[in-house]
Amino acid sequence: MGDKRPVGLFDSGIGGLTVFERVTSILPDESVVYFGDTANVPYGGRPVEELVRFGDRIIRFLLQKSVKCVIFACNTSSSVSIGFLREKYAVPMVGLVEPGVRMAAAATRNKRVGLLATEATVKSGSYPRAMAGLDPEITVFSQAAPLLVPLVEAGKTDTPEAEAALTEYLEPLKKAGVDTLILGCTHYPFFTPLISRILGAEVVLVDPAVATVEEARRILAEEGMLANPGGARYEFYVSGDPGEFDRLAVLFSCRRLPPAEKVEL
Ligand code: DGL
Numbered sequence: 001m002g003d004k005r006p007v008g009l010f011d012s013g014i015g016g017l018t019v020f021e022r023v024t025s026i027l028p029d030e031s032v033v034y035f036g037d038t039a040n041v042p043y044g045g046r047p048v049e050e051l052v053r054f055g056d057r058i059i060r061f062l063l064q065k066s067v068k069c070v071i072f073a074c075n076t077s078s079s080v081s082i083g084f085l086r087e088k089y090a091v092p093m094v095g096l097v098e099p100g101v102r103m104a105a106a107a108t109r110n111k112r113v114g115l116l117a118t119e120a121t122v123k124s125g126s127y128p129r130a131m132a133g134l135d136p137e138i139t140v141f142s143q144a145a146p147l148l149v150p151l152v153e154a155g156k157t158d159t160p161e162a163e164a165a166l167t168e169y170l171e172p173l174k175k176a177g178v179d180t181l182i183l184g185c186t187h188y189p190f191f192t193p194l195i196s197r198i199l200g201a202e203v204v205l206v207d208p209a210v211a212t213v214e215e216a217r218r219i220l221a222e223e224g225m226l227a228n229p230g231g232a233r234y235e236f237y238v239s240g241d242p243g244e245f246d247r248l249a250v251l252f253s254c255r256r257l258p259p260a261e262k263v264e265l
Pocket of ligand 1: 118
């Protein structure tokens with residue numbers, strides 16, 4: 001039969017587009033409802049209660065749109081609020097942390113993995129905890145990078161400011177000798193060329209979105225909820241300025257996206 005209901009995706013802003021891109025390639029038949037909480041970006045410096053409250057109203061909005069599962073296209077929410085929200089709602093939810101850790105564990109040769117993420121993600125300890133559960137011999141070196149999300153949201157990914165910030169954030173990870181780096185925020189893949197230049201091509205960059213969307217595909221297949229081929233539709237909603245979101249989406253995405261619509265949650 002095929003399940004035509006859309007997949008829900010959310011982030012604080014434009015970063016979730018890096019996950020959306022993976023959905024379009026790994027789950028090309030699925031419709032998507034994307035919510036960017038651009039009135040509240042950045043999430044990275046916010047307390048747990050606030051992130052849970054934001055997540056709660058976003059899930060309610062996505063459920064009104066009849067989503068069949070929710071992919072957390074935000075590491076901060078995947079680290080901080082997914083546990084609370086899973087207890088409250090029955091809809092399947094897929095977060096970035098465990099899939100990201102599996103990818104990093106498979107990639108590292110020297111068992112030294114770097115994590116570049118928001119302050120809230122680093123503070124939550126989600127990645128080192130998940131890694132300890134998977135392979136206790138692997139050490140995760142965490143670095144918070146609070147300047148990066150505002151740079152992406154301002155469209156400044158390839159600028160001297162971005163290079164200076166990344167050089168500073170990556171220095172301790174370089175010193176720690178990591179051979180693998182988890183891009184622990186969905187805004188960071190936009191910096192991939194710059195990060196590779198600073199760390200060198202021998203350091204493997206892991207984008208958790210790949211394994212996360214593969215996990216979503218597995219869940220949908222198991223539950224008999226995959227869509228039939230053809231007919232994927234995409235809808236974008238934001239809590240802030242839709243024109244600004246559209247402008248950044250054109251800058252960062254290689255595909256033409258439908259215009260975003262503003263919603264008050
Ligand atoms: N892109 C999100 C993440 O992956 C949120 C970043 C932020 O708003 O600080 O963590």
